[in-house]
Amino acid sequence: MSIDLSADGWQHAYSGKVRDLYDRADQPDRMLVVASDRVSAFDHVLEPGxxxxxxxxxxxxxxxxxxxxxxNHLVDGPVPEAVAERAMLVKKLDMFPVECVVRGYLTGSGWKEYQATQSVCGVDLPAGLADGDRLPEPIYTPAWKAPLGEHDENISFERTVELVGADTAAALRDLSLQIFAAASAIAEERGVILADTKFEFGADAAGQITLGDEVLTSDSSRYWDAELYAAGDRASSFDKQIVRDWLAAHWDLNGTPPVLPPDIIERTSARYRELIERLTA
Incomplete structure (x- = not known):
């Protein structure tokens, strides 16, 4: 549920699964992005946050x-005190309808697709890989951003060319791989593996491709503890996998999701906090 920020001049414009967007008449080129405590999985917003x-x-x-x-889309400027810790003032972008996914390791939906086709989003991979294996090199596996309530769809690079044009498609791919490589190196220095992530880009008023939305968070990325991974643990990730695993065991994905129990909430929160401590210390 969005917060009333009208006293600060901001009007609610849109709510996604996790974030709320606000705009204001006197700053038509600006937007306030507020990250809520909502948690989503399997394209459903869950209770509680x-x-x-x-x-x-x-x-x-x-x-x-x-x-x-x-x-990136961040700009300097004041944000309402009520949401200061979870809000970003940003410039408005014309967002591209593509989620720019980069995978350095084979797991999740990529692993499922590999089992069926020995490829991910049209990218052929070597035979004999196992769930959680490091890929020979990171691969770009884009997805089409579905409207709220619908499932995102993995697509080929050729399909992104159809959606945004050849030059933009190539730039999105190259930027995504560049950022992934830089972020992976930073995480590795801190004993953390960046297994995969997704980026979202848009064009600013001058047409420059700009990184937007959240970036490299526990919601948009899969992180593993490097020491545990080396010991064979490929399941303990710093994200909401705890939530996904609990839902998969207690829900058939039909109808309304069950309410998350307190211990699942606390364990997930602890993993989010631990990742930030590990990366930013």
């Missing part, structure tokens, strides 16, 4: 923006 999650996501996004050598 994770206390403090919005602030954690915002903190990590800002930390990464400071370290990535690529234009």
């Amino acid at each position: 994770i206390p403090g999650k919005g602030a954690l996501l915002t903190t990590l996004t800002r930390w990464w923006f400071d370290r990535l050598d690529v234009p």
Whole structure:
């Protein structure tokens, strides 16, 4: 549920599964992005939320923006006190309808697709890979951003060319791989593996491709503890996998999802906090 920020001049414009967007008449080129405590899985918003999650996501996004050598949508300026810890003032972008997914390891939906086709999003991979294996090199596996309530769809690079044009498609791919390589190196220095992530880009008023939305958070990325991974543990990720696993065991994905129990909420929150501590210490 969005917050009334009208006293600060901001009007609610849109709510996604996790974030709420606000705009204002006197700053038509600006937007306020507020990360909520809502948690989503399997394209459903779940109950209850994770206390403090919005602030954690915002903190990590800002930390990464400071370290990535690529234009992003953050701008300087005041934000309402009521949402100061979980809000970003940004410039409006014309967002591309593509989620720019990069995978350095084979797992999740990529692993399922590989089992059926020995490829992911049209990218052929070597035979004999196992769930959680490191790929010979990171691969770009884009997805089409479905409207709220529908499932995102993995697509080929050729399909992104149809959606945004050849030059933009190539730029999105190259930028995504560049950012992934830089972020992976930073995480590795801190004993953390960046297994996969997704980026979202848009064009600013001058037409420059700009990194937007959240970036390299526990919601948009899969992180593993490098030491545990080396010991054979490929399941303990710093994200909401705890939620996904619990839902998969207690829900058939039909109808309304069950309410998350307190211990699942607390364990997930602890993993989010631990990742930030590991990366930013």
